[in-house]
Amino acid sequence: MLNFTAIDFETANSYRGSPCAVGLVRVRDGKPVDERRWLIRPPEPVDYFDGFNTMLHGIDSAMVEDAPRWRHVLPAILDYIDDDVVVAHNAGFDIGVIRYACAVDNIEWPEMRFLCTMVMARRALSLPSYRLPYVVESLGAQMGHHHDPLADAHGVVAVVNALAGRSGVGVLADLAASQRMSIGRMSRGIYTGSVAIGSGGRNFTPIEVNTDADPSGYLYGRVVVFTGTLMSMTRDVARQECARVGATPDQNTTKRTNVLVVGDINPAVLRPGSNVTGKGP
Structure with a gap:
């Protein structure tokens, strides 16, 4: 039902x-x-x-x-x-x-x-x-x-x-x-989160950047890095979506990084005196 x-x-x-x-x-x-x-x-x-x-x-x-x-x-x-x-x-x-x-x-x-x-x-x-x-x-x-x-x-x-x-x-x-x-x-x-199911963690799906993507798109040709928990998809799926529009997803920030996408955090870590860590296990 x-x-x-x-x-x-x-x-x-x-x-x-x-x-x-x-x-x-x-x-x-x-x-x-x-x-x-x-x-x-x-x-x-x-x-x-x-x-x-x-x-x-x-x-x-x-x-x-x-x-x-x-x-x-x-x-x-x-x-x-x-x-x-x-x-x-x-x-x-x-x-x-x-x-x-x-x-x-x-x-x-x-x-x-x-x-x-x-x-x-x-x-x-x-x-x-x-x-x-x-x-x-x-x-x-x-x-x-x-x-x-x-x-x-x-x-x-x-x-x-x-x-x-x-x-x-x-x-x-x-x-x-x-x-x-x-x-x-x-x-x-x-x-x-309620997200698209992909390969979680660091076991990312191999990336193949779409060379036929629209060059006028904002992410086209840019290097994108994701960190934190994404709300609408896994990081692996997000990386694949970036590649589809012509961006190059990377695992770590470097001098080449153009876009850093910061995911969500538990707001409890922002409370004064909180003993909740923002890091996962």
Whole structure:
């Protein structure tokens, strides 16, 4: 069964942990059966609105003045999700909102399983853009106003249903497997992203740079190095994507390096007095 909860956050400013609204859609057997939309007052240290963000989603400080704080909304979100897998378009961002907002409020990360439709779309479709409205339209579906969190959550549902139909599967785990990607997991300081499955670690797939790539592309001819945990794909897959557009991926930074891509970190390591190391085992 295609049972899951779709989620989308909007943020007040450029800091990822500044949620100001959330949209959730509960799906059973591929059909939306319930929905929620809550305004949220961001955690106190990041409770301010950037004009750019307000321009995107139309939410400002006055609209959330009487809304509950993040620490009070989080339990309601978790109760609504229950045991569902959470599905988001760019789960690295939306699950990151939870992680970073919890870090600001000194709350442990909740346990959660999640799947990313942006990664899935990259695996299944060849498109010039993988922004949610473009993916929805390319699959012959429709969605409401982009950056309304509830409309975006419904857009996620449309993507899941369309890709499941194309793959001939009716279970969310089977859909992930059909696109060779993982279901991510988060719990008390542990995070594993929903990413394309490749050869992990340093056992990288041999690189063959595409000499026929578009020379006007930004990465064409550049040397790119990745470090840290990537949110939407493994480092091996990222290296292959760079080679496809004419870049040369390298394992270590040198004088030749043009682009350094820094992956995500556990924000707990940034707390004063933290005894959590940013290094993996």
